[in-house]
Amino acid sequence: MILxxxxxxxxxxxxxxxxxxxxxxxxxxxxxxxxGRDDPMLMVRYFDWPGNLTDFYTRGLAALDKASKADNxxxxxxxxxxxxxxxxxxxxxxxxxxxxxxxxxxxxxxxRGDVVxxxxxxxxxxxxxxxxxxxxxxxxxxx
Amino acid sequence: MAAKLAQAGKKVVVLEAGRPxxxxxxxxxxxxxxxxxxxxxxxxxxxxEPLSLNLNFAWGTGGSAAHHFACWFRLHEDDFTYKTTYGxxxxxxxxxTDLRPYYDQIQAEVGVSGDDDTDIWTPPHAPYPDPPLPILxxxxxxKRGFDAxxxxxxxxxxxILSRPKGERAACIxxxxxxxxxxxxxxxxxxxxxxxxxxxAGATVINDAYVTRVLTNAAGDRAIGxxxxxxxxxxxxxxxxxxxxxxxxxxxxxxxLNSASSAHPHGLANSSGLVGxxxxxxxGGQIFGLFKEETKPYMGxxxxxxxxxxxxxxxxxxxxxxxxxQWLGATAAKPNDLLGICMMRPDLFGKPLDDFLKTASHHLxxxxxxxxxxxxxxxxxxxxxQKDVHGFxxxxxxxxxxxxxxxxxxAALKKGQEIMQAAGAYDVWTNPKADQHIMGGAIMGGDxxxxxxxxxxxxxxxxxxxxxxxxxxxxxxxxxxTFTIHAVTLRTVEHVIADWANIA
Numbered sequence: 128m129i130l131x132x133x134x135x136x137x138x139x140x141x142x143x144x145x146x147x148x149x150x151x152x153x154x155x156x157x158x159x160x161x162x163g164r165d166d167p168m169l170m171v172r173y174f175d176w177p178g179n180l181t182d183f184y185t186r187g188l189a190a191l192d193k194a195s196k197a198d199n200x201x202x203x204x205x206x207x208x209x210x211x212x213x214x215x216x217x218x219x220x221x222x223x224x225x226x227x228x229x230x231x232x233x234x235x236x237x238x239r240g241d242v243v244x245x246x247x248x249x250x251x252x253x254x255x256x257x258x259x260x261x262x263x264x265x266x267x268x269x270x
Numbered sequence: 271m272a273a274k275l276a277q278a279g280k281k282v283v284v285l286e287a288g289r290p291x292x293x294x295x296x297x298x299x300x301x302x303x304x305x306x307x308x309x310x311x312x313x314x315x316x317x318x319e320p321l322s323l324n325l326n327f328a329w330g331t332g333g334s335a336a337h338h339f340a341c342w343f344r345l346h347e348d349d350f351t352y353k354t355t356y357g358x359x360x361x362x363x364x365x366x367t368d369l370r371p372y373y374d375q376i377q378a379e380v381g382v383s384g385d386d387d388t389d390i391w392t393p394p395h396a397p398y399p400d401p402p403l404p405i406l407x408x409x410x411x412x413k414r415g416f417d418a419x420x421x422x423x424x425x426x427x428x429x430i431l432s433r434p435k436g437e438r439a440a441c442i443x444x445x446x447x448x449x450x451x452x453x454x455x456x457x458x459x460x461x462x463x464x465x466x467x468x469x470a471g472a473t474v475i476n477d478a479y480v481t482r483v484l485t486n487a488a489g490d491r492a493i494g495x496x497x498x499x500x501x502x503x504x505x506x507x508x509x510x511x512x513x514x515x516x517x518x519x520x521x522x523x524x525x526l527n528s529a530s531s532a533h534p535h536g537l538a539n540s541s542g543l544v545g546x547x548x549x550x551x552x553g554g555q556i557f558g559l560f561k562e563e564t565k566p567y568m569g570x571x572x573x574x575x576x577x578x579x580x581x582x583x584x585x586x587x588x589x590x591x592x593x594x595q596w597l598g599a600t601a602a603k604p605n606d607l608l609g610i611c612m613m614r615p616d617l618f619g620k621p622l623d624d625f626l627k628t629a630s631h632h633l634x635x636x637x638x639x640x641x642x643x644x645x646x647x648x649x650x651x652x653x654x655q656k657d658v659h660g661f662x663x664x665x666x667x668x669x670x671x672x673x674x675x676x677x678x679x680a681a682l683k684k685g686q687e688i689m690q691a692a693g694a695y696d697v698w699t700n701p702k703a704d705q706h707i708m709g710g711a712i713m714g715g716d717x718x719x720x721x722x723x724x725x726x727x728x729x730x731x732x733x734x735x736x737x738x739x740x741x742x743x744x745x746x747x748x749x750x751t752f753t754i755h756a757v758t759l760r761t762v763e764h765v766i767a768d769w770a771n772i773a
Contacts, residue, residue: 144618144619145618145619145622146618146619146622146623147619147620147623148623166305166310168301168302168304168305169304170304170605170606170607172304172307172308172324173304173307173308173322173324173325173607174324175312175313175315175320175322175323175324176312177312177314177655212619215618215619219615219616236612236615239611239615239618239622240605240606240607240611240612243604243605243609243611243622243626244300244301244605244606247604247605247611247626248299248300248301248603248604248605248606248609249299249301252604252605253604256604256626256627256630257630257631258567258604258630258631259567260298261298261442261444261445261446262297262298262299262446263296263298263444263446263451263452263453264294264296264297264298264452265297265298266297266298266299266301266302267297269301270301270302
């Protein structure tokens, strides 16, 4: 395990805000498994991020919780849904007050990419979208 | 290069920094497909319009061609004479007429599908060896818009087989190109020249991370390369001809890191231009949602429909110096960087879920891909940060000029008109979709103004040859892989013919 229980719970809460179904689809497991690989298959690898990927996630999650406490007076997981949504809207424009994690738009896009991976980027996800998977080589595992 | 040298009886060793990649490694998943993309040692990217690096990179056998989308176009005649014709940019040290036979030979050997009847833009060429791939629902929908505005289109010329060729199967249009094509329909190196090289006796050493090209004491001959193996041990392999094909960013990095007393500013850098003139293709994407079922998950990742109606760089016509082409109806799956989810990065929560459910069935995309001008200040330098072996990483700086910005704006405007004319009920754009990397060790006739001659031989060290898009003096407005193949074939034929003098 790379992420702590608290970090996993927070990642699930963020994932649910980004795309409903992320928790049940296994967002925390996905990110944790990938961070434990020599070659993590996370979308963040496309973003030219020069640093350590575990730091990217843990620092981002810590900064998110800190921003939520400053903005909403509560950790992100315990903030009201409309507060969570309002905070999330500030990420892409890099307007998160007091943010001290990796670049906020990058963190948003990376985690958003992760939740789409787990909810819709698999054989089961394609079924949920009612589109054919049509594999040449079916992956041995979903991730 | 390796295939032709090995077939000519030369002993060839290919050093590959990454792992072995065979077609069995190309699983149909855009999660697992990331294994053939990017690098664990990303260069540092900066500037007003930083280059997007890791989408273009690869770290395994076959390099980035293992995951390329096989949109194979030729440069136009004026791309080779850009400076002479338009007064900006650079000229190549040869013309289209010089390169044409190599394009023709490559397309015959590899297999390129296209439509000679509707392709009205490609300069004189041998007929496409394979019939065009079909236009599917997404392409038909988009074509309505082009047709309504009187803009001609053609099926996209692609190094993707429309009928079987030897052991390679024909494309079944399932849209998995970005994850790698394991059936051999798409011309990745695993089924073309890398395969030929291995059959001819070439050796590929994986996990061989090249750090420097080594020379004799006088510095006028390359004698080998230094690399670090999977265990981290320093190794050296010697050779009579050294061909550097480590991609557009790493080629100049290795040359700069190969500085010695004979070459204090980097190997082959007497001009001071190693690393200079880095270019990309400026891109812009236009999307539309339609009531009809467009099945965007089908097709080819590189698209179905193509037009070069706006390719000309004539400033009097455009109001800017630059041209672009349309790559329409690209296949897209729900996830990943080029997936449907990234076409509306602003959405999250239920709106994202609703969008994915709709767009997965009703989306049409169209991409403008335009040229970049070679600017000396856009360049690779060595960073203060170092890799695990103590060698400086590459630092890449890049920005576009006003011409390119104007061109992108014009393309986005026209693209929206096309999408609306096609009948979309919702149209939007993504203004930044830059792709491909070129330059950094450009070829030219003047040793003071270029790094290599017209055959890729460095001016300073003639038995050191530079391969790939590094040598491009202009980017043109077309995907580079076909031209990389043609220029490399021209290079290797020259090296073989003049082996006694070069080796």
